[in-house]
Amino acid sequence: MTTALSAPTAAPAPARTRLWIPQRVLVTRSAQEHPHTAEILRRCEAAGVDDVELLRNDRITGVRGESERETYARAKSALAVVTSPASSRLLDPIPPSADWRVDLARGCPAHCQYCYLAGSLSGPPMTRVYGDLEEILAGLDAYVGHGTITSTNADRAGEGTTFEASCYTDPLGIEHVTGSLSAAIRHVGTHDFGGPVQLRATTKFAAVDGLLDLPHGGRTRLRFSVGPESVVGRFEGGTDPVATRIEALATVARAGYPVGLTIAPIMPVGDWRTAYGDLLGRVAAALEGIDGLDLTAECITHRFTPGSKETLESWYPRTRLEMDPEQRRTKRGRFGAVKHVYPDDVMADLREHVTSELAERLPGARVLYWT
């Protein structure tokens, strides 16, 4: 099916970015020994956080409330500064995004009703940022030249060894109180790795001013998650509006970063054909005329697992997000894990429409994958 291009409707005036301020910051004893923890505390103080607790051990307590709802609210309003678990410093491949997953933090303060983390992180959804960032970044050298995902893909091998930093957090959403993303960008941009590398991060936030003057060396691809209002407005609580994300995308592209769109989660809701075309038209208008633009697109349809559905329904009991296994096709992933994805005909319809809109409205964008 081909789609006639319609002029994008006027974009609403961008709203201001939202900055999350944790009500409480807990710092474990082990984390207190690391220099990056001092930077996190400096940023928290500058942001106006006045409840900072330096723990005498490494146990985080006092997050559980008397109800599920209270536990959720307490966890989402707290930031823990911890050291990374040894297991997270042994990097795993993360298909289809990158050769390796590198974690700067686990957890996110936003309230997306389909949150990708719901099925993978256990316990109260508190954000834990890693104070031992220097060690985490020093560990990347050993993986350079050993990628098996993008490095072995003929279309993507030119990216070098790729490291994805947003699997378990939204690194820009907490950057103003952590500084971890800018430290990682600076490290990857200036360190001699002995081979080409790319750091990758994706976000639903837009406060990019602190990233613009970093020595990124063109080695970090910043991607912005976008979707139509029928998805973002209904399901992405506590994030920045799409208009500001698009503006941020254009701003970092002008600062020389390779950039990308994470079109996710793609859902066939409302008048989705018009909505996705309009969205991509707004992106094209924002990026027009940017010299040397290096733009990619990643397309991710909505999916859920039995575990993520259970967690999300406990966090958001009144959600109107469709998570009905009867309306989905069951897909088995690695090790037999069950995922509920759209049926083949719906998937084909979505794919045909969104990729043809991309080709027409953003012909310079390289589509990295559809899933």
Ligand code: SF4
């Ligand atoms: S921004 Fe990402 S990590 Fe944060 S709540 Fe939303 S989906 Fe989850």
